[in-house]
Amino acid sequence: MTTLLEPGQIPQASGDAPRVLAPDAQDVFAHRARRFAQLADGHPLGDYLRFMGRLAQAQQKALDAMPAVPVPDDAARSQSRQHGMPLVPAQSWKRDPAWRTALRTILAEVGPAASETAAATLKAIGTLEDAALDGLAERVLRTELYGEQADKLTFVAAALQVYWTKLAAQLGSAALQPLDVPGVCPCCGALPAVSVIGASPEVPGLRYLHCSLCNSEWHMTRAQCTACDAGESAVAYQHIEGDKGLVQAETCDVCKSYLKLVRRDKDASADPVADDLATLALDILVDESGFSRSGPNLLLVPGGG
Ligand SMILES: [Zn+2]
Ligand SMILES: [Zn+2]
Numbered sequence: 400m401t402t403l404l405e406p407g408q409i410p411q412a413s414g415d416a417p418r419v420l421a422p423d424a425q426d427v428f429a430h431r432a433r434r435f436a437q438l439a440d441g442h443p444l445g446d447y448l449r450f451m452g453r454l455a456q457a458q459q460k461a462l463d464a465m466p467a468v469p470v471p472d473d474a475a476r477s478q479s480r481q482h483g484m485p486l487v488p489a490q491s492w493k494r495d496p497a498w499r500t501a502l503r504t505i506l507a508e509v510g511p512a513a514s515e516t517a518a519a520t521l522k523a524i525g526t527l528e529d530a531a532l533d534g535l536a537e538r539v540l541r542t543e544l545y546g547e548q549a550d551k552l553t554f555v556a557a558a559l560q561v562y563w564t565k566l567a568a569q570l571g572s573a574a575l576q577p578l579d580v581p582g583v584c585p586c587c588g589a590l591p592a593v594s595v596i597g598a599s600p601e602v603p604g605l606r607y608l609h610c611s612l613c614n615s616e617w618h619m620t621r622a623q624c625t626a627c628d629a630g631e632s633a634v635a636y637q638h639i640e641g642d643k644g645l646v647q648a649e650t651c652d653v654c655k656s657y658l659k660l661v662r663r664d665k666d667a668s669a670d671p672v673a674d675d676l677a678t679l680a681l682d683i684l685v686d687e688s689g690f691s692r693s694g695p696n697l698l699l700v701p702g703g704g
Contacts, residue, residue: 483580584608
């Protein structure tokens with residue numbers, strides 16, 4: 400474990416950098432699928448990562464097939480802005496049935512690659528009525544990734560990510576404005592999965608938080624706790640020895656939380672979600688030193704398989 404970043408060297412946001420970046424609907428999940436495949440090679444969790452790559456590929460297919468979905472009109476948008484609310488809040492936005500179509504596409508696509516256990520889960524999801532699926536969706540959207548039927552939640556989360564990514568892409572970067580609360584997504588109000596340096600080639604040195612649900616990214620000053628806003632004197636960086644520091648854990652001594660930081664400026668093929676799941680050893684390490692993770696990876700259901 401080493402500290403990699405010197406706070407004095409950290410560049411701050413320039414005035415004209417985009418505050419919020421909507422996801423690239425053409426490639427967001429396809430990029431993730433390629434990264435999972437790359438990370439799987441020689442990895443102790445190779446089979447798992449390869450399967451997650453198939454899942455990401457299925458998400459891209461479901462997103463490509465999804466027709467335009469209803470988004471808030473101008474009046475609703477300005478009302479949300481007035482109240483400092485996200486435009487399509489995860490917990491209260493009326494979901495279009497398109498999310499369940501996405502789920503069915505995903506089930507069909509990953510089926511052939513599934514292990515025996517996963518195949519049984521996929522089959523069980525396929526028999527559920529709409530109301531039961533919506534019940535599972537509510538749990539994912541409240542980040543309650545545990546309990547009965549937890550094995551189904553990864554797939555439900557994958558479909559919800561597709562739907563919210565569609566919403567975010569349709570709204571577009573210009574419609575998404577930062578909220579007063581810097582730690583939640585301006586589009587959907589969900590917590591970030593990780594933060595990213597070099598979110599896009601136009602913003603190489605800046606840090607953005609990456610939404611765990613809709614794949615939007617929003618700017619936040621570097622070396623600042625994303626959970627409690629504590630400044631650089633409270634934050635430190637840890638990484639696994641020998642991994643080149645591509646993924647670091649930003650820990651906060653004030654609130655004892657951490658969030659991973661993915662250095663896309665060091666390797667443009669890095670992906671917030673794939674690189675997070677490929678570095679679970681770092682979570683264990685940081686966890687053992689007394690820090691709790693402040694944002695979820697919705698595809699990771701502890702004990703859910
Ligand atoms: Zn979001
Ligand atoms: Zn903190």
